């Protein structure tokens with residue numbers, strides 16, 4: 557099990573399914589956490605649970621990732637509080653209202669703009685702020701999706717946004733290798749969270765049982781992959797897109 561002892565990790569979407577499971581996993585391996593989400597009360601609950609269970613230090617901040625000033629202030633405050641930044645995990649994301657409902661010929665400007673603003677500009681702003689402050693040898697993990705590697709019907713905005721996350725991950729990886737800063741993306745398939753409930757409602761999460769593993773993934777399984785990518789066991793891994801989908805995609 558990879559140790560994260562004394563690493564300071566900033567996580568967005570921390571109150572969500574994968575975010576909360578990741579926060580618990582990183583805390584259990586010794587990391588100090590700076591948790592951000594728009595859902596202030598869920599963040600408070602999570603922080604209380606983690607502090608009680610793992611006795612680690614947790615800072616929580618209400619942040620809308622589409623607001624670059626809020627993102628910059630959050631990362632500056634994180635470094636001020638913990639005296640360093642070792643890693644960033646950028647998970648905040650949405651599927652959008654057109655997901656599972658509208659084809660490429662009818663997708664709305666409003667939905668496209670909103671999904672791109674949260675999923676792409678949000679990750680860009682977080683990654684940018686983290687790159688400015690992260691220590692040499694640090695590690696950033698961005699949330700893409702299997703939808704970032706293939707065409708899924710009626711998921712145009714979401715798929716376009718996740719393809720873009722892979723692009724901004726790869727550029728940051730090539731630019732920051734000289735200081736041993738690694739930037740990777742994860743590409744989950746169906747993972748059992750609130751987001752998957754939404755996808756199932758519109759029949760896009762019905763792939764759970766089509767994978768060789770024959771079930772949806774658990775948020776903790778994604779947390780374990782993220783913990784590995786943040787750790788010193790992954791020091792030669794950068795610019796990679798790690799698929800975690802039970803074998804659904806080739």
Ligand SMILES: NC(=O)c1ccc[n+]([C@@H]2O[C@H](COP(=O)([O-])OP(=O)(O)OC[C@H]3O[C@@H](n4cnc5c(N)ncnc54)[C@H](O)[C@@H]3O)[C@@H](O)[C@H]2O)c1
Nearest residue numbers: 569571572573574594620621648649699701744747749751
């Ligand atoms: N669950 C899946 O099946 C799955 C599959 C592939 C990729 N992903 C990706 O993994 C990431 C996490 O997904 P999840 O399943 O935990 O989703 P989730 O819906 O459970 O959590 C998403 C979190 O992001 C937060 N958020 C949304 N907009 C925000 C904003 N503007 N600023 C700050 N926080 C915001 C929400 O409050 C929520 O806590 C997402 O980027 C998602 O696209 C999930």
